[in-house]
Amino acid sequence: MALVTIVAVGSTLLVATANSQAVAPEPERWTGSWSAALTAAGSGKSKDGFADQTIRMFVHTSVGGTAARIRLSNRFGTQPLTIGHATLALPWPEAGPGDIKPGSAVDATFSGQRSITIPAGGSAVSDPVHMEVPASQDVAVSLYVPVASGPATWHVYARETSFIGQGDHANDASGAKLPETRNNWYYVTGLDVLNRSGQGSIVVLGDSITDGFKSTVNADHRWTDYLGWRLNQEAPGGKAPGILNAGLAGNRLTLNGIDAGFNELGMNGSARFHFDVLGQTGVRTVILALGINDVWLSQDNADNIIARLQAMARLAHQSDLKIVVCTLSPWNAFESAPGVVAYTPTLDSVRLTVNSYIRTTTDFDGVIDFDAVLRNPADPSKLRPEWDSGDHIHPNDKGNEAMAAAIPLDLLLLDEDEDLR
Known part of the structure; x- marks a missing residue:
């Protein structure tokens, strides 16, 4: 019978047999799960930008994880971009267009603050958002832009419907107050997961x-x-x-x-x-x-x-x-x-x-x-x-x-x- 040794190291158990060495689980690392390449504004909404509006966008993960963070870009902006409120949530399309599952929205903060101003040409990464992120599934990213943004950094052919409405509705389960739709992504350039x-x-x-x-x-x-x-x-x-x-x-x-x-x-x-x-x-x-x-x-x-x-x-x-x-x-x-x-x-x-x-x-x-x-x-x-x-x-x-x-x-x-x- 092979000898089995169990050694506790912190909260991790290392298991070894007489014929193998102890192997710890792979450590959790941040990994990119979704991204979009962004460009300078073209015409229409990207050129006009946003003011006192919420944009709800859906991104499709590749791998899942135990936490998430979003990466935002104002790389092609001509003035500072203020994000007043950002959330991550799980979609609920069967309930209605732009809907998210009630109770699933989690605030994304930036150095502990709910809002952030990103300078023209700059970028930002949120703090970790503690939620289970599914693999090969959609995640809803809602951004509230409180003051005029100027031309938006965007992705023109998202092949996903985004929902836009006046006021801060980043936490709203219903998409009813986000009646304007576009097939573009704005400002969000990545979703990372911890796995x-x-x-x-x-x-x-x-x-x-x-x-x-x-x-x-x-x-x-x-x-x-x-x-x-x-x-x-x-x-x-x-x-x-x-x-x-x-x-x-x-x-x-x-x-x-x-x-x-x-x-x-x-x-x-x-x-x-x-x-x-x-x-x-x-x-x-x-x-x-x-x-x-x-x-x-x-x-x-x-x-x-x-x-x-x-x-x-x-x-x-x-x-x-x-x-x-x-x-x-x-x-x-x-x-x-x-x-x-x-x-x-x-x-x-x-x-x-x-x-x-x-x-x-x-x-x-x-x-x-x-x-x-x-x-x-x-x-x-x-x-x-x-x-x-x-x-x-x-x-x-x-x-x-x-x-x-x-x-x-x-x-x-x-x-x-x-x-x-």
């Missing part, structure tokens, strides 16, 4: 395909949402990393959104790296899913795109991060919007050249071949028809699910002898 996964977080730096453009609103059917759910189901011992979506519609490696007249398309990939990747909590891997907009929006050449990809790999490795790159999926849009060139075989040859580099290079630590997953076997220049949202570039919900299902999880999980940095 024992020991796996840290993975940031996906991408474009509209990662952002979930054309996926069903309020369904959480982005490929990153499916990936988070899959990891929670399949990661050994339930120890899943957080999946942080840093996708921006129209984003490019080589140019900024303002170059095309749209702030909300964000800055170029390398400019975003320092904020949207290195600024995340517990990050240890980045998935790079950029490049297709450089082909069909910018009409850049393959050499320039490849050079930018190589630069991104160097940025990650200099920061001691693992980086995995995605091939560029098919696009075959013949209907051209103003300023956008429709598909041509010549442009597609650029995409194929970039993909050939991605599949053969050793610059990255791994490859996710979304092109192979999504292309139509009968016509590889097009998406599979059953996964085409209708615009011939963005996958529908089923296509997003197929993308997540095809990712080799060994690219994303830490080895047993690999320490979380």
Whole structure:
């Protein structure tokens, strides 16, 4: 019979047998569970900002935890932003639009204070909010903005409905006094959780395909949402990393959104790296899913795109991060919007050249071949028809699910002898 020894260390029990060493539970660490890449204001509500208004937004977690904290940004603001009251709560959509479960709202404080003023260009992280945060579920973040904010720092294509109303309703269970709706997020850039996964977080730096453009609103059917759910189901011992979506519609490696007249398309990939990747909590891997907009929006050449990809790999490795790159999926849009060139075989040859580099290079630590997953076997220049949202570039919900299902999880999980940095 093996000898079993039980040793009490503080409140932790260490269990060892004659054939093994005592192993303590993984310590609790802060891990990023959700994120959004934010940009300067565009038009409408983002340009006007908020005054004496509550914004209730819903964010979809990847991993859960025993406590939470929110990260807020006024990075692109032109004046100080005052948050007079912030709460986290669990949603209750079956009760009514914008509703939260009665009694679930918990105040988020900042250095013990209920309100905080964030300077223009600044950011803030709340104190720990003690609540059980579910994995792969929505959490409601309500922010009361008491005085005029000026133009808002925001995310334009949230694929989630946000609710806005006059006055402080951050604690209200009902969304009845939040009658104005938008499909945007404002100011909130991250939700961190305290857990024992020991796996840290993975940031996906991408474009509209990662952002979930054309996926069903309020369904959480982005490929990153499916990936988070899959990891929670399949990661050994339930120890899943957080999946942080840093996708921006129209984003490019080589140019900024303002170059095309749209702030909300964000800055170029390398400019975003320092904020949207290195600024995340517990990050240890980045998935790079950029490049297709450089082909069909910018009409850049393959050499320039490849050079930018190589630069991104160097940025990650200099920061001691693992980086995995995605091939560029098919696009075959013949209907051209103003300023956008429709598909041509010549442009597609650029995409194929970039993909050939991605599949053969050793610059990255791994490859996710979304092109192979999504292309139509009968016509590889097009998406599979059953996964085409209708615009011939963005996958529908089923296509997003197929993308997540095809990712080799060994690219994303830490080895047993690999320490979380």
